[in-house]
Each structure stands twice: as C-alpha cells, then as structure tokens.
Amino acid sequence: MMIVFLLLPIIPTGFAAEGETYVVTAESTPMLADASDSGAFICNVYKGTVVQVTETRFGYGYVFRKSVSVGGWIKLDDLKKTDADYAEDNITGIEISLPDKLTYIVGEESFDKTGLVVSAVYANNDRIEITDYTLYLPVFDTIGAKTVTVHYKSFVSGRSFTSSFTVSVEKVPVKRLYAEGNPQTEFVEGQSVSLAGLAVRVQYLDGRTDRIFTWNEMKNNPDFTFTVDGKPLDGSALSLGEHTVTVGYLYPEHTVSYTVTAVEKQPAQLQILQLPYNTTFYSDTRKPNLNGLVLSLIYTNGDTATVGAADCEMIFNPETAVPGENEIVVRYKGVETTVLMEMIEPSLVGIELADSGRTVYMQGAIFDGTNTVVNGIYNSGNRAELSNWEVYSFDTSTCGEKTVELRYGDYSVTYTVYVTMTGYLNGDADLDGKITSGDARLILRYSVGLEALVGNALFAADRDANGAIDAGDARLTLRAAVGLDPIFVQNNNE
Numbered sequence: 001m002m003i004v005f006l007l008l009p010i011i012p013t014g015f016a017a018e019g020e021t022y023v024v025t026a027e028s029t030p031m032l033a034d035a036s037d038s039g040a041f042i043c044n045v046y047k048g049t050v051v052q053v054t055e056t057r058f059g060y061g062y063v064f065r066k067s068v069s070v071g072g073w074i075k076l077d078d079l080k081k082t083d084a085d086y087a088e089d090n091i092t093g094i095e096i097s098l099p100d101k102l103t104y105i106v107g108e109e110s111f112d113k114t115g116l117v118v119s120a121v122y123a124n125n126d127r128i129e130i131t132d133y134t135l136y137l138p139v140f141d142t143i144g145a146k147t148v149t150v151h152y153k154s155f156v157s158g159r160s161f162t163s164s165f166t167v168s169v170e171k172v173p174v175k176r177l178y179a180e181g182n183p184q185t186e187f188v189e190g191q192s193v194s195l196a197g198l199a200v201r202v203q204y205l206d207g208r209t210d211r212i213f214t215w216n217e218m219k220n221n222p223d224f225t226f227t228v229d230g231k232p233l234d235g236s237a238l239s240l241g242e243h244t245v246t247v248g249y250l251y252p253e254h255t256v257s258y259t260v261t262a263v264e265k266q267p268a269q270l271q272i273l274q275l276p277y278n279t280t281f282y283s284d285t286r287k288p289n290l291n292g293l294v295l296s297l298i299y300t301n302g303d304t305a306t307v308g309a310a311d312c313e314m315i316f317n318p319e320t321a322v323p324g325e326n327e328i329v330v331r332y333k334g335v336e337t338t339v340l341m342e343m344i345e346p347s348l349v350g351i352e353l354a355d356s357g358r359t360v361y362m363q364g365a366i367f368d369g370t371n372t373v374v375n376g377i378y379n380s381g382n383r384a385e386l387s388n389w390e391v392y393s394f395d396t397s398t399c400g401e402k403t404v405e406l407r408y409g410d411y412s413v414t415y416t417v418y419v420t421m422t423g424y425l426n427g428d429a430d431l432d433g434k435i436t437s438g439d440a441r442l443i444l445r446y447s448v449g450l451e452a453l454v455g456n457a458l459f460a461a462d463r464d465a466n467g468a469i470d471a472g473d474a475r476l477t478l479r480a481a482v483g484l485d486p487i488f489v490q491n492n493n494e
Contacts, residue, residue, distance in 0.1 A: 022079035024049045031072035035060035042072045048130040090123045094152050094161045103168045104140050107223045111137050143171050173205040177256040188265045192235040193228050223250045238262035269298040270337040282346045282380035286318035288328050307332050346380035351411040360433040362423040367394045401488045418488045424456050426489045427463040427477035435487050440478035
C-alpha cells in the first residue's frame with residue numbers, strides 16, 4: 001500500500017468544501033481518477049450516497065470510500081451539503097416501497113421493479129432514497145409465492161442491511177395445443193430426431209390471444225416435455241419406419257403429436273468438391289491440415305450430402321511420409337477417398353529474441369552472450385534456437401542506453417542494454433539488470449528497516465543519488481518500472 005501512496009500527486013488544500021459531508025443528488029455521477037481528465041472513469045456513484053470531500057480541484061471534490069477501497073473525484077455540482085447525521089455509518093436499516101406489479105405468469109414474465117423505492121433509514125429517523133442496492137430475484141419457473149430480497153451495504157461502515165417482500169407466480173389454464181411451423185419429418189435410419197423448425201401454438205381458456213412457442217423458446221423451457229414413441233427425446237437413433245413425436249405442455253397437461261419417418265439410406269462414394277486450403281505440409285511437423293476440404297457423400301439411392309473436413313477421419317501415418325507427394329486417406333461413414341498433399345522443408349521467415357541475457361555493462365566491457373537466446377521462426381509455425389547469430393552495434397565506450405543488434409542471415413533483432421560506470425542501474429536493488437516493482441518494494445522495505453542491503457545493492461538503491469535511501473527512491477524506482485521515468489538515469493551512472 002505504501003508504494004501506491006508514493007505515486008499520488010501532492011495537492012494543496014484550503015478550499016471551503018474540504019472536510020465537509022455531502023449527499024449525491026444526481027441519479028448517478030461519475031467518479032474519476034483525475035479531476036482534469038473526464039476520460040479517467042472509475043465507477044458511478046448513485047443518488048443518496050453520503051460522502052465526505054477531503055480535497056477540491058477544478059469543480060471536483062475528492063472522496064474515498066473505505067468499504068470498497070476506492071477513491072476518486074466527483075463533481076461538486078452533483079453534491080448537496082449535509083451534516084454528520086447523514087453519514088453512511090449512521091444508517092440503521094433500509095425501507096421498501098413495494099413495486100407496482102406483484103403478480104406474474106409462470107414461465108412468461110420476469111420481475112418488473114417499476115415503482116420499487118428503497119430508502120436508507122438514518123439514526124435520526126430520516127429516509128433518503130438509494131439506488132445502489134442489490135436485488136436477489138427468484139426464478140419464476142414454478143407457481144406459488146416467491147421472495148424478492150433487497151440488500152444494501154454501507155460503503156463507510158461496511159454494515160449490510162437486508163429486507164424482502166413477496167410476489168405471487170400463477171399459471172394460466174390451457175385449452176389446446178397445435179403443432180405448427182416447418183419441422184423435419186423425414187430422417188435417415190440411425191439419425192436422431194431434430195425438432196428444429198417446430199412451433200407449438202397454445203390456446204388459453206381465459207380468452208387471451210394464442211401464443212406461439214418456437215423450438216428455441218421451448219427446448220430449455222421446463223414447462224414443455226418431448227417424447228419419441230413415448231420415450232424422452234434424448235438423441236437416440238431412429239429405427240427404420242414411422243415414429244410418433246409428442247410435445248406436452250405442463251400447465252395443465254396437454255399434448256400434440258405428429259409423425260416422422262426414418263428411411264433407409266446407405267453411403268456409397270465420396271467425391272472431392274474442394275481441396276484443402278493448403279495442399280502442403282512441413283517435414284518438421286508432419287501434420288497435414290484438411291481445413292477447407294469439402295466432400296460430397298453419395299448414397300445408394302442417389303441422394304447427396306455435403307461433408308466438411310471436421311466430420312471426416314484422416315488416415316495418415318506421419319512415420320511413412322516422404323518428401324514430395326503423399327496420399328492422404330479421408331474416411332466418412334466407412335467410405336474413403338484420397339487427397340494428394342506435398343511434404344516440403346520449412347523455411348526461415350524471421351528471428352526473435354527469446355532471452356536477452358545480460359543487459360547492464362560497465363564502461364569498456366565486451367559483449368556477454370552467455371545467456372542470450374535467439375530463436376528462428378519458420379513458416380511451419382515452429383521455433384528453434386539458433387546458434388550462429390552475430391552481434392552488431394554493441395558499444396560500451398560511453399555510458400548510456402545502447403542498442404544491440406543481433407543478426408542471423410537476412411534477419412535481425414534489436415534490444416536495449418545499459419552502460420554505466422558502476423555496472424549496475426540506479427534503482428536495481430536486487431542487481432538483476434532490470435528495474436521492476438520488486439526493486440521499489442525492496443527499497444521501501446529497506447527504508448523502514450525491514451530489509452538489509454549490502455555492497456552494490458546499497459548504492460543501486462539510492463535512485464536519486466542523494467546519499468540517503470528513503471521512500472523517495474522507492475517512488476522513483478516504481479515510476480521507472482511502469483514507464484513513467486527512464487530506466488537509465490545518465491547523471492547518476494556516469
């Protein structure tokens with residue numbers, strides 16, 4: 001936590017609004033991380049929230065909400081001055097004014113909070129409406145009384161308040177069901193029944209307009225049941241012949257049925273309609289890719305079906321693959337065809353620096369590539385470590401940030417090293433050649449006596465080189481670690 005505070009700007013105080021208590025009067029007002037930047041949005045604070053302004057700037061007041069550990073700037077125009085009686089830690093409970101609608105139709109309607117008002121009750125018995133409460137709603141999938149729970153948590157005291165009320169869920173009596181839409185009625189032996197395209201019209205006894213349910217509305221609705229020949233619809237394969245599909249509606253129990261037929265059809269031949277997107281594969285992966293392959297399955301009765309690569313089985317032994325043309329066997333429903341694909345050698349398309357190794361050098365030192373790792377990138381998607389790369393543009397004759405270029409053939413990669421008189425970077429308290437938040441933490445812990453530093457680590461920890469290691473050094477180190485200050489401080493390293 002101490003590191004975060006070091007990054008906060010020091011802001012002068014003295015405005016009349018500072019230290020006073022306010023209540024939010026707007027329906028919601030944005031909390032910003034920076035009073036001068038309207039785009040620095042943190043969250044919304046809602047009407048009725050009581051806050052204390054600690055600083056003011058540019059027409060904004062700074063508030064900190066302890067219970068959620070969030071601080072930021074809020075427009076003063078959206079606040080109204082109040083007094084300590086309305087501080088959030090004086091809330092004693094919540095009060096509910098019931099919503100307009102308290103009766104719902106099972107499976108058809110969801111909760112409507114129109115008219116619902118939730119107010120915070122204060123110790124002086126005043127009420128202030130709040131909107132940042134949480135509703136816990138029941139599922140309206142069965143009939144009966146349902147409990148709606150309202151929960152509110154005080155942002156200052158952290159205390160929680162809960163209240164609830166009851167709504168009623170009722171069923172609507174049904175007169176009759178009708179099967180409509182365009183459901184599939186003919187299947188192949190061995191397939192399972194699909195109800196895609198089916199629609200059911202429900203006629204009600206109370207005179208309301210009939211309602212039509214599509215398959216997408218019915219399939220996850222517990223009010224409906226689906227059977228094939230009296231057994232639950234579970235994806236089972238159809239036997240040859242006619243079958244009865246029945247849809248039931250549970251409130252009350254009504255059914256509608258229709259007939260489907262499973263016909264005999266046998267696959268006979270596979271024909272290639274479209275070759276794979278890429279008819280080559282690489283010797284270092286030996287993995288042919290059939291993406292893009294489109295086949296036509298021809299049945300004994302002359303019917304055809306389009307088959308994609310994902311539906312097929314590839315019969316291929318990578319151990320027997322040879323450079324050049326290879327026959328790849330593709331199988332679907334016991335029928336096979338072959339696709340000609342060429343195995344080729346991969347080629348280098350680039351290099352990458354997998355590990356830079358040493359990044360801090362003393363003035364006059366020579367390049368140390370002991371831990372430097374350069375990978376070759378191949379068009380097959382593979383990467384492999386290279387050993388014969390060369391070093392260019394390495395110069396330690398003067399201090400400062402230097403660019404090192406590594407080359408392999410026609411490809412190169414660059415990275416930054418730091419040349420110092422001392423061989424370490426100011427702020428690099430753990431002497432690993434990098435400035436990280438871990439260094440800032442180590443410096444801060446040393447400044448309060450929780451860590452010990454010796455040797456070069458002690459000098460490196462003095463980021464501002466003023467002879468003292470304190471929280472200011474930790475702050476400067478953290479800023480460098482997150483890119484707000486340069487890593488290399490030239491005047492301190494020369």
